[in-house]
Amino acid sequence: MALLELRNVSKIYQLGGEEIRALDDVSLDIGGGEFVSIIGPSGSGKSTLMHILGCLDTPSHGTVTLDGTEVQRASARELAHMRNRKIGFVFQFFNLLPKLNVVQNVELPMIYAGVSSSERRRRAEQALDLVEMSHRLKNRPSQLSGGQQQRVAIARALVNDPKIVFADEPTGNLDTHTGEIILTLFRKLSQEGRTIIIVTHNPEIAAVTPRRIEIRNGKVAEKVDERLAGLIRPGAIAAPAVATAA
Amino acid sequence: MSLWNAIAVGLKEIWAHKFRSVLTMLGIILGVSSLVAMNALVQGMENGARESLVAVGGLAKVRVEAQPVPVEQRHMRDLAVGVTMNDVRALKNSAPEAALISPEMRLDGYNPTLAANGKTYRTWMTAGVWPVQAELMEHKIAHGRMFTDMDDEFARNVVVIGTGIRDELFGKPEDTGEPVIPIGQTLTVNGYPFTIIGMFEHYESEQDRKTRELQEKEKAAQLAAQLASGSTNQPSGPQRSRGWGGGRRGGSFAFWIKNNTVYMPLNTMWMKMKSGQSNAPAVPTLNSIEIRVADPLRINEALTQIRNVLMVNHRGIEDFSFRTQEDWADQINTFIGSARMSGGLIAGISLLVGGIGIMNIMLASISERIREIGIRKAVGAGDVEVFVQIIIESTVIAVIGGVVGLGTSFALIQLISSVTPTDNAPVVTAGSMAIAFGASVTIGVLAGLIPAFRAARMNVIQALRYD
Numbered sequence: 241m242a243l244l245e246l247r248n249v250s251k252i253y254q255l256g257g258e259e260i261r262a263l264d265d266v267s268l269d270i271g272g273g274e275f276v277s278i279i280g281p282s283g284s285g286k287s288t289l290m291h292i293l294g295c296l297d298t299p300s301h302g303t304v305t306l307d308g309t310e311v312q313r314a315s316a317r318e319l320a321h322m323r324n325r326k327i328g329f330v331f332q333f334f335n336l337l338p339k340l341n342v343v344q345n346v347e348l349p350m351i352y353a354g355v356s357s358s359e360r361r362r363r364a365e366q367a368l369d370l371v372e373m374s375h376r377l378k379n380r381p382s383q384l385s386g387g388q389q390q391r392v393a394i395a396r397a398l399v400n401d402p403k404i405v406f407a408d409e410p411t412g413n414l415d416t417h418t419g420e421i422i423l424t425l426f427r428k429l430s431q432e433g434r435t436i437i438i439v440t441h442n443p444e445i446a447a448v449t450p451r452r453i454e455i456r457n458g459k460v461a462e463k464v465d466e467r468l469a470g471l472i473r474p475g476a477i478a479a480p481a482v483a484t485a486a
Numbered sequence: 487m488s489l490w491n492a493i494a495v496g497l498k499e500i501w502a503h504k505f506r507s508v509l510t511m512l513g514i515i516l517g518v519s520s521l522v523a524m525n526a527l528v529q530g531m532e533n534g535a536r537e538s539l540v541a542v543g544g545l546a547k548v549r550v551e552a553q554p555v556p557v558e559q560r561h562m563r564d565l566a567v568g569v570t571m572n573d574v575r576a577l578k579n580s581a582p583e584a585a586l587i588s589p590e591m592r593l594d595g596y597n598p599t600l601a602a603n604g605k606t607y608r609t610w611m612t613a614g615v616w617p618v619q620a621e622l623m624e625h626k627i628a629h630g631r632m633f634t635d636m637d638d639e640f641a642r643n644v645v646v647i648g649t650g651i652r653d654e655l656f657g658k659p660e661d662t663g664e665p666v667i668p669i670g671q672t673l674t675v676n677g678y679p680f681t682i683i684g685m686f687e688h689y690e691s692e693q694d695r696k697t698r699e700l701q702e703k704e705k706a707a708q709l710a711a712q713l714a715s716g717s718t719n720q721p722s723g724p725q726r727s728r729g730w731g732g733g734r735r736g737g738s739f740a741f742w743i744k745n746n747t748v749y750m751p752l753n754t755m756w757m758k759m760k761s762g763q764s765n766a767p768a769v770p771t772l773n774s775i776e777i778r779v780a781d782p783l784r785i786n787e788a789l790t791q792i793r794n795v796l797m798v799n800h801r802g803i804e805d806f807s808f809r810t811q812e813d814w815a816d817q818i819n820t821f822i823g824s825a826r827m828s829g830g831l832i833a834g835i836s837l838l839v840g841g842i843g844i845m846n847i848m849l850a851s852i853s854e855r856i857r858e859i860g861i862r863k864a865v866g867a868g869d870v871e872v873f874v875q876i877i878i879e880s881t882v883i884a885v886i887g888g889v890v891g892l893g894t895s896f897a898l899i900q901l902i903s904s905v906t907p908t909d910n911a912p913v914v915t916a917g918s919m920a921i922a923f924g925a926s927v928t929i930g931v932l933a934g935l936i937p938a939f940r941a942a943r944m945n946v947i948q949a950l951r952y953d
Contacts, residue, residue, distance in 0.1 A: 296864065296946050317868045324866020335861045335950065339502060351491055352866040396865065 242269035243403060243435055244293060249302035251288050251458075262288040263299070264458035270437065272403070275430040277446045278439045279464070280455035287408070289455055290439045294329060294406045295322045307403055324352050328397025332409035334389040336381040336396070342368065343377045346396045353400055367395040371425060387418035394425060404435045411445060423448060489878075496879035499851070500886070510847045511887035513840025514929065517833055518891025518922040523898040524829025525918035528822060534910035535818040537691050538740035539811060543623055546585075546782040548789065549809040550775040550796070559803050566805040569772045573799050573806075577775070581795045583788035586778040588619040591755045591770065593676070600651060600748065602673040602682075607654040612675060612748040613773075614755020620646070620686075622778050625747070630669040630684035637683075638751035641758060645673055646684040650745030660702070678758055680750065689741045693911050785810065833922075840887065841929035848880045848937035859941050860949025869942040876938035877931060884930025888923045895922075 251263040262285045270276055270293075280286040291297040292304060295311055298319070304311040307326055314322065323329075328349075336345045346364040355363070368374045371391040381389050390410060397405050407426065411419030423445060430436050438445055446452050454461040500507040539545070550573070555563040574589045590613050597608040619625075620632045633644050647668075656668045673680050690698070756770045779788035789808055796806060852859065859872055867875075899912045 291947055296950075317870070320863065320866055320868035320871075323864060329864050331950070335857070335864070337858055337861060339498065348862070349865040352862075352868075352871060400866070 243272040243274075243307055244268075244270040245303075245305040246293075247303045247305075249292060249299045249304060251285075251292060251297070252300040261458050263292070263455075265302070266455075266458070266460055267302075268453060268460055270435065272435055273430075273433050274435055274451060275427070275449050276437045276451045276453060277449040278437065278453050278455060279441060279443075279446050280461075281441065284455045285458040286439050286455040288458075290406060290408060290437070293404075293437065294327055295319045320352075324349055325400055326403045328400070328402040328405040330390070330393050330397050330405065330407040330410045332412040334381065334386070334393045334413070336389055336392060338381055341378050341380055342373065342384070342392050345381065345392060346399050349396060349400045363399055364395070367399040368392070370398065371395045385418070386414050387421060390414060390418075390422050391425065394422070394429075398429070398434075404437060405429065407436065407438045409440055409442070410438065411442065412440075492875050492878040493882060495875060496882040499879050500883060503851075506847060507883060507886075510843050510883055511840075511890065513836060513843045514884050514887030514926050515840075515891040515894055517835075517837030517840045518888050518926050519895035519898045520836055521830070521833035521922040521925070522892060522895035522914060522918050523902060523912070524833055525826070525922075526895070526899050526912035526914040527902060528825045528829060529913040529915055529918070530910035531825065532818065532822045533913055534691055534693065535822070538738075539814055539818065541624060541689060541740050541744055542811065543776075543778065544782070545785070545811055545815055546778045546780075547622065547811055548584075548777045548779060548785070548792070550777065550792070551807050551809055552771075552773070553805060553807040555803055555805045562801075562803050563805075565801055566803045567769070567800065568767075569775060569806055571770050571772065573796055574772070574775055576795050576799050577777070577792060581788075581791050583780050583784070583791045584777045585780040586618050586622045586776075588616040588622050588776045589752055589772045590615050590619070590774045590776055591752055591760065592773045593755075593759060594765075598676045600655065600673060600675055601677075602655045602668070602671060605655050607651065609651065609746050609748060611648075611743060611746050612750075614750050614752040614759075615776075616752055619749060619776060622776050623744075623747075625744075626687045627684050628687040629667045630682070632684050633749075633751050638753050641751060641753040641756075643678065643680045643754060643758065644683045644750065645675070645680040646686065646749045647673070647682055648686045648745040648747040649688040650742065651748055652685060653745075660698075675748070675750070676759065686745075686747065689744045691738055691741055691910075694738055694741070696911065785812070837925055837929055840926075841884075841933040844880050844883055844930060844933035845936060847883075848876060848934055849940070851879070852876060852937050852941045856944065856949050856952040859944050860946055860952065863944070863946045864950060872944075873938045873942040876941045877934040880934030880937065881927060881930035884926045884933070887930075888926030891926065892919055892923065895919075 246266055246268050249263055249266045250261060253260045253262055264285075266289065278286045278289060288297070292299050292311075293306075295306065295314070296319075298304075298312050298314070302312070306322060309318075309322065311319070311322070329335075337348065340348070343361065343364050346367055347360045350360045350363060365374060365377070368377065371394050373388060373391050373395060376384060376388065376392075381392070384392065390413075394405075394410075397407075405426075410426070411422050414422065426436055426438065427448065438449065440446060452464050454464045550569060552569045555566050559566075571589060574587055577584050577587050592610075592613045597610045598612045600607045600609060600612070613619075616638065617632050617634055620627070625632075627646070628649075630646070632646055633642070637644050651673075652666060652668055655673070656666050656671070659666050667685065668682050669685065671682050673682050760766050761770070777792065779785055781788070789810075792808075797804070800806065862872060896914070899914065903912060
């Protein structure tokens, strides 16, 4: 059985009396240890898909099974529990708490998991060691560069030893070089056997992942757009229309 | 998330916004301190008032006094005998509700002149009584003895005096610097010589006692300083009387009267001082009968019984009346009740305002921290954890405010009593402090409810996207 199973999942929003199908009858499986990218243009529904996969939201129809648990039936409390134990999030804007220092930020998920303080400290340092941030334990997020913040965020995502790590445009807010470092980190984690799902519209990231799922108009595309997936190399990437006009 | 963690987070949040938190706490601080201070002042007043009430015999004391025959019985007024020893005997035999009975006979018409030690003093608290009167009026013998039934039987010329009389005739111990105990000395009442066989304790209110002790301490310190400096010069100049104000304010009056008591045996009063007078009645007529009822809670039944017994003796003519301390006690209760009510109202309103302030600031705080709440939820905080965190933060504000308020209350009491000095020292009770503290905690929790509910119900995805 796959780690993540989606069967006929739909997400419908009511917006001013109009029905918007953000996800329309999506079915897919993601197995343990896979390194997957979810790609698609903005507004395609890939964020909605990630929210549902990441237990931040529940589908309107269909079933989502995460590690044997049916998510669509879970209460808010059970969802919080699953986010805490089975899922790690890495966000585009890092989302570290500005008032806490690096260690405290990494300890945060363990606080809600009820881990004792000495154990929290030990595991936080271990996770920070993994992302090579153990030299900045006492710094505030505002004292770190973007890449360093993202590495702390990854440490936070890993600290409860989750089954799946979700990353939402993890390099979107970083320069190319730093982005590559982060990406390398994800590859390393993948090689260590973690399930990693990256939501992105950056073809260079998609090119790295062995499996790509493209969402188009709320559905899984039959055939992956090769340019979006980074299978066709530079030059082919369309520059923004506005830029060309200027 | 453990409680300590949550409290630590709350404290950190408060520390991060020090000025705002202090302003928020102000309402609670004022509320708690005014609650404790008002309570302390009222408690002081109540203690003072109750002290004087107990000093004159408490609620169980009833005085039977002679009164003019009522209008509808005027035609029978020749048959009215007044309050006599017959009544005392009848009550003793037939009114079990009257536990202690003492007749009281005073000199009519004018205040007797007391003279001793070359000085004279006029007082109106000179009475012939039974020995039991001492117990009835809550007197305590400090020196010598109370006269006995034997002294009464033989109509001996003995008196027991209060310290007020001693002060006037023999001098105050404070002035002479040594105890003045005139036991065995001769005192004349309207010229008749009496031996002083006993003296009561010095009665004073709690507040007077403290003031006196303080003055004594100051005096001793002055004396010590004088001795140390080697100067033997006494401060000279005419003595200064500071007028009638001192020692006789408010509740102290009851104590002043009590200290100015002169008791002699009833028979002595009747046989030596009254029966020989040209205007003396043939039967010993009493001015009043002092009674202590067995149970102050059944005072109405007791009064009915006493009245029935007396009515038989008086042939149905109601030429007597009762004087109880109930009115006094009621007055104390009403006054204390309304003082407490108004104080409580003020404190309650400021606590309420403080609570609204906390709620307001917590609402502002959570809308500043929408993203933080989103992040916390994304990494696994449930609705309950977020709810508890906000509640704890508001409670921590309220608790700190409450503790500071308790401290401030003492300063407030000092301030109030220095601006408006009263007879009665404020009494801070543990109960009022506990209530004030409990109220601040409750208000903290209540004020946190709405913000905490809002924070807990926040949608994760929207909160994460919020800028």
